[in-house]
Amino acid sequence: MSAQRAERLATLAVEAQLDALLVSNLINLRYLTGFTGTNGLALVGPGIRSFMTDFRYVERAAEEVADFDRVRAPQGELAEAVIALLPARRPLRLGFDDAHVTVKNHARLAERLPERVELVPAAGLVERLRAVKDPAELERIGEAAKLADAAFAAVVEQGIAGRTEREVALALEDHMRHGGAEEPSFPSIVATGAHGALPHAEPRREPIPPGTLVVVDWGAKVDGYCSDCTRTVATGALDVEADEVYALVKRAQQAALEAVRPGPEGREVDVIAREMIEEAGHGERFGHGLGHGVGLEVHEGPRLAKSGAEPLRAGNVVTVEPGVYVPGSFGVRIEDLVVVTEDGTRVLSSVTKELMTVG
Numbered sequence: 001m002s003a004q005r006a007e008r009l010a011t012l013a014v015e016a017q018l019d020a021l022l023v024s025n026l027i028n029l030r031y032l033t034g035f036t037g038t039n040g041l042a043l044v045g046p047g048i049r050s051f052m053t054d055f056r057y058v059e060r061a062a063e064e065v066a067d068f069d070r071v072r073a074p075q076g077e078l079a080e081a082v083i084a085l086l087p088a089r090r091p092l093r094l095g096f097d098d099a100h101v102t103v104k105n106h107a108r109l110a111e112r113l114p115e116r117v118e119l120v121p122a123a124g125l126v127e128r129l130r131a132v133k134d135p136a137e138l139e140r141i142g143e144a145a146k147l148a149d150a151a152f153a154a155v156v157e158q159g160i161a162g163r164t165e166r167e168v169a170l171a172l173e174d175h176m177r178h179g180g181a182e183e184p185s186f187p188s189i190v191a192t193g194a195h196g197a198l199p200h201a202e203p204r205r206e207p208i209p210p211g212t213l214v215v216v217d218w219g220a221k222v223d224g225y226c227s228d229c230t231r232t233v234a235t236g237a238l239d240v241e242a243d244e245v246y247a248l249v250k251r252a253q254q255a256a257l258e259a260v261r262p263g264p265e266g267r268e269v270d271v272i273a274r275e276m277i278e279e280a281g282h283g284e285r286f287g288h289g290l291g292h293g294v295g296l297e298v299h300e301g302p303r304l305a306k307s308g309a310e311p312l313r314a315g316n317v318v319t320v321e322p323g324v325y326v327p328g329s330f331g332v333r334i335e336d337l338v339v340v341t342e343d344g345t346r347v348l349s350s351v352t353k354e355l356m357t358v359g
Helices: 002-015 026-033 055-064 078-085 103-112 125-130 135-157 165-179 193-197 240-259 266-279
Strands: 020-023 040-045 048-053 069-072 092-096 117-121 189-192 213-218 220-222 229-234 291-293 300-304 317-320 323-326 330-333 336-341 344-347
Touching: 002 020, 002 026, 002 040, 002 125, 020 026, 026 040, 026 125, 040 078, 048 055, 048 078, 055 069, 078 103, 103 117, 125 300, 135 165, 135 213, 135 220, 135 229, 135 336, 165 189, 165 213, 189 193, 193 213, 193 323, 193 330, 213 330, 229 240, 229 330, 240 266, 240 317, 240 323, 240 330, 240 336, 266 291, 266 300, 300 317
Parallel strands: 020 092, 048 069, 092 117
Antiparallel strands: 020 040, 040 048, 189 213, 213 229, 291 300, 291 317, 317 336, 323 330, 336 344
8 A cells, every 4th residue: 555655755756846845744654655753754755755754663564664775873863864866867856745844854965965855845745645645545534434423422312511622532532442533533512501612622520401502523553543523403492593503503514514526626515514613593503614534633634614625525524504693692613524436425424413412
């Protein structure tokens, strides 16, 4: 698999008029080589497949990194090792990931490279490959979603009213870990009533009262791959406004979900849910994008948002998560994790979207 990914990346590098590409971001490095350590670099280009790490990870690299020439270098001198591996041709354009390389590291590399080598910003090439998942990746993401859904079912079966937001969040994460997750794919959100009007609320040591809405946003990580899901549940009878907003978000989410398929740009899907929410008078209360890609990171490309100009492609895994947040009262968000297929979508989230009442 790493050989195929490296070959595709080398092709992208040539298209970008690069002689080689330096991969330093650890997530991109894991995708490209399989390496799970915390210090490594890869150099990829036509006929170039080199991987560098220090003595701490030599044995790990021998197990994880295939299809690359492995080079050991002193712990703080991996960048220097790159120089010896560069092709001898003159001049040479070396791409680097300007979205992740610090100014300090860029300056350090630049001052050590021969004058014939030009450092060229080349962010996004590996991410372009990562956006389209292969079958093995889809399987891992599906496993993560299934595991997370099972954890949610176990927690709501025990009831949430009277427990603190923090207790429920920790219970979710405990069930996911015991179910086989490496860890949560992000800190779980459990937000009650007015606290739920904060899209990225942090769980508090506040008991969850009856008769309110609770936003629960959680995910699991399996073999490095993430899941992401949100459900909003009730802890008893709600007032008319809360019922109406929940129904609105559910309709908008379903309409947007039905529009996900290969071809449309992310912003074209985003606008479907956004216009429905705006027409209902809640446009200013839906301030984030409709969704995002999920994979080795819980937030990656493609984006379903006003700025999402990238067309959806089969193999993308994205969230569809409109929300309405009423300051001082409540929030509602409903999120599914979906695979873009050749003819539409396959929804990975299995938890019902009917409003659940949880005691």
